[in-house]
Amino acid sequence: MTANPRIKLPDTAKVGDVIEVKTLITHVMETGNRHDKDGKLIPRDIINTFVAKFGDKQVFRAELGPGISANPYISFQMRVPGPGVFEFAWTDDHGVTTTATAPLKVA
Amino acid sequence: MRELSKISIVNRRSFLVSAAAVAGLTPLLVHAATTSSLTLDRSPKFEEDFAKLVGGATPVEGKITVDLPEIAENGNFVPITISVDSPMTDADYVRAIHLLSTANPVAHVATFRLSPLNAVARVQSRMRLAKTQDVVTLAELSSGQMLIATTLVKVTIGGCAS
Numbered sequence: 377m378t379a380n381p382r383i384k385l386p387d388t389a390k391v392g393d394v395i396e397v398k399t400l401i402t403h404v405m406e407t408g409n410r411h412d413k414d415g416k417l418i419p420r421d422i423i424n425t426f427v428a429k430f431g432d433k434q435v436f437r438a439e440l441g442p443g444i445s446a447n448p449y450i451s452f453q454m455r456v457p458g459p460g461v462f463e464f465a466w467t468d469d470h471g472v473t474t475t476a477t478a479p480l481k482v483a
Numbered sequence: 484m485r486e487l488s489k490i491s492i493v494n495r496r497s498f499l500v501s502a503a504a505v506a507g508l509t510p511l512l513v514h515a516a517t518t519s520s521l522t523l524d525r526s527p528k529f530e531e532d533f534a535k536l537v538g539g540a541t542p543v544e545g546k547i548t549v550d551l552p553e554i555a556e557n558g559n560f561v562p563i564t565i566s567v568d569s570p571m572t573d574a575d576y577v578r579a580i581h582l583l584s585t586a587n588p589v590a591h592v593a594t595f596r597l598s599p600l601n602a603v604a605r606v607q608s609r610m611r612l613a614k615t616q617d618v619v620t621l622a623e624l625s626s627g628q629m630l631i632a633t634t635l636v637k638v639t640i641g642g643c644a645s
Binding site for chain 1: 559560561582587589590591593594595597598601602603604607608609610611
């Protein structure tokens with residue numbers, strides 16, 4: 377149920393710039409508090425951890441609860457240390473990790 | 484008939500009283516929207532999670548800016564931006580931002596972990612709000628100090644069992 381990670385970075389950046397990194401992934405973020413038509417509890421199924429690395433260094437991490445909306449959108453800031461590649465990882469309640477990479481063009 | 488007219492008098496009077504109260508309180512309410520509202524109930528789960536996150540620290544108000552709509556039409560999808568006024572240097576930075584709901588079934592909404600690499604302590608996400616409530620944001624600094632901001636959001640349609 378985790379699919380289609382989307383990353384938005386500036387087209388180019390200079391060393392020392394502070395950039396915004398926007399991320400989005402398709403996920404139901406089922407809270408575990410809802411019931412189906414037959415009154416049965418729908419088990420919790422959320423992305424509980426998001427990690428962003430830039431060139432093997434962790435630059436951001438988020439621990440999420442069911443209070444985050446479906447298709448979790450997260451953005452954060454980073455000072456550009458130089459050219460490199462972002463690596464993003466979303467982990468759900470089943471322990472399944474979905475990853476995405478995005479190169480940052482540094483002028 | 485007498486009963487009815489009595490009721491209407493009481494209603495009119497209480498209306499006038501409450502109208503006067505609202506007029507008098509308006510500046511206070513505006514203030515509450517940006518800082519805190521002391522009138523809303525907070526869930527035991529919130530108190531529990533809040534105490535756990537705060538630990539031994541005494542949270543201080545200020546330096547956190549939380550952008551949330553004053554009125555959220557859809558509680559399933561409430562955009563939030565949190566900024567902390569911090570130099571984000573090795574000596575002084577925001578280690579974590581904790582986001583808490585005072586009225587959702589699960590109080591701890593998220594924790595965002597930062598470091599000096601971020602340079603600017605600003606995160607954005609979208610949250611669920613089950614009903615009208617205070618949203619509490621905590622910022623954990625590298626010094627061990629804890630900052631707090633409380634933001635009232637009025638919710639029109641609650642986020643389902645968030």
